Amino acid sequence: MKNVDGTTPPGPPKRRPYTKAFALPLLIILVSAFIGSLNFRWRMELRSAHEYISNSIGGTYANAGWYDDENDEASTIIRKSYEQTYAHILPCDDDAPSGKQCMNKTIQYFNPKNKNISRDDDLPSIPWWFQTLLRDMSQNGAFGSWHHFSTTTPPLNFCSIEKVGTTEWRGVFCKLNADDCQPDPIKQCGRKQCAWQTTKDMPDDAPWAVFLRDPLERLLSGFLDKCYSNITRKIENHCEPNVIFNPAPRLKDVVGKVYPSLVDQVIDNDKQYFAAYVDVLPLKWNLHFIPQAIACDLHRRIDEFSFVGNMGEDFMFELERMADQFGGGPLADVMNSTFNYLEFVKLQKKNTGNVVRRHSTHAPAKVQKFYTAHAVRRGLEYLSIDYMLLGLEVPEWARQMLRDDAS
Ligand SMILES: *[C@@H]1O[C@H](CO)[C@@H](O)[C@H](O)[C@H]1NC(C)=O
Numbered sequence: 432m433k434n435v436d437g438t439t440p441p442g443p444p445k446r447r448p449y450t451k452a453f454a455l456p457l458l459i460i461l462v463s464a465f466i467g468s469l470n471f472r473w474r475m476e477l478r479s480a481h482e483y484i485s486n487s488i489g490g491t492y493a494n495a496g497w498y499d500d501e502n503d504e505a506s507t508i509i510r511k512s513y514e515q516t517y518a519h520i521l522p523c524d525d526d527a528p529s530g531k532q533c534m535n536k537t538i539q540y541f542n543p544k545n546k547n548i549s550r551d552d553d554l555p556s557i558p559w560w561f562q563t564l565l566r567d568m569s570q571n572g573a574f575g576s577w578h579h580f581s582t583t584t585p586p587l588n589f590c591s592i593e594k595v596g597t598t599e600w601r602g603v604f605c606k607l608n609a610d611d612c613q614p615d616p617i618k619q620c621g622r623k624q625c626a627w628q629t630t631k632d633m634p635d636d637a638p639w640a641v642f643l644r645d646p647l648e649r650l651l652s653g654f655l656d657k658c659y660s661n662i663t664r665k666i667e668n669h670c671e672p673n674v675i676f677n678p679a680p681r682l683k684d685v686v687g688k689v690y691p692s693l694v695d696q697v698i699d700n701d702k703q704y705f706a707a708y709v710d711v712l713p714l715k716w717n718l719h720f721i722p723q724a725i726a727c728d729l730h731r732r733i734d735e736f737s738f739v740g741n742m743g744e745d746f747m748f749e750l751e752r753m754a755d756q757f758g759g760g761p762l763a764d765v766m767n768s769t770f771n772y773l774e775f776v777k778l779q780k781k782n783t784g785n786v787v788r789r790h791s792t793h794a795p796a797k798v799q800k801f802y803t804a805h806a807v808r809r810g811l812e813y814l815s816i817d818y819m820l821l822g823l824e825v826p827e828w829a830r831q832m833l834r835d836d837a838s
Pocket residue numbers: 531532535539
């Protein structure tokens with residue numbers, strides 16, 4: 432994976448063992464301690480929180496120094512948006528038992544309804560879309576336990592992110608854990624007959640792996656799947672806010688007047704429809720559009736991952752890299768049966784250069800059809816944390832679209 436400036440990030444991250452086995456007892460102890468000292472503690476924490484914010488914006492950038500040389504509009508948008516939003520995420524206690532509790536500190540800090548908290552008057556001003564992100568994040572499944580797959584063959588934890596091959600990866604882990612469901616799969620593993628989290632004991636030091644995807648591509652892929660496809664939109668209700676994109680028939684306003692469809696003038700124009708969706712989506716953040724950095728607490732845990740793959744045009748090679756890193760064997764077999772990457776990689780290695788490296792998602796080909804410079808700018812703002820903290824690079828087509836728009 433390369434950084435935005437084209438350099439390769441420093442070597443494989445060092446992994447610290449993840450103390451999953453202690454998580455539950457720790458959680459119980461902490462919650463009891465926490466409740467006991469709630470009032471006092473919150474006042475103390477919020478005071479220090481404010482000091483942290485006022486002192487730390489420069490500090491946060493120390494980790495992302497490679498952005499400093501970039502004068503490109505895309506990089507400027509990312510940097511500026513990050514500074515106004517995600518840079519305000521408060522540090523958690525090292526022993527915060529879960530991503531959700533960690534983020535709770537920030538959510539409570541900015542919650543305007545939180546009247547009991549004495550706050551400094553000069554609370555940082557954040558854009559409205561970040562306010563609603565904080566509001567929605569704790570309730571829309573962003574911290575759901577289904578992001579964590581695990582197996583003992585080989586011992587491996589996997590962070591699964593919506594719109595980054597979740598269905599396929601779930602299949603991989605179900606196959607690896609097939610005997611966890613024997614002899615009575617429905618009884619032991621439910622209707623799907625699948626244990627994506629192994630029921631066997633996981634070693635505490637089992638490594639973690641994750642695949643990431645270009646955030647703009649993932650945003651479009653989410654739109655195509657959850658909104659553009661009319662049937663899925665109506666069945667799944669993930670094109671939120673539904674009051675706009677899936678209104679009830681004869682939806683009425685407060686005086687009983689029926690609303691006309693708010694989108695009927697744009698829905699037949701791909702660029703307008705997508706841009707409208709991108710503008711409006713933060714009114715109600717759906718899980719599929721939450722930044723990848725929130726899943727599995729990646730924004731503060733990415734360094735603990737032994738493998739960080741990219742679901743981009745080298746996806747097949749990335750699969751090989753992952754299978755090799757974790758010993759091949761049953762993992763490689765099962766990954767091949769899901770992704771069929773082995774033949775592809777073999778062929779490519781034979782005739783290097785001739786075959787275009789593209790994986791099966793069609794979003795890259797569709798960007799010109801759906802993206803406008805405006806939608807790119809919005810997307811970079813919302814998803815700045817992924818570019819800043821996960822080492823993803825802005826795709827050249829997006830930079831170019833902004834340059835063309837500016838000239
Ligand atoms: C978040 O903090 C609030 C206020 O202290 C508390 O009531 C709530 O239970 C917390 N939620 C989680 C998930 O920790």
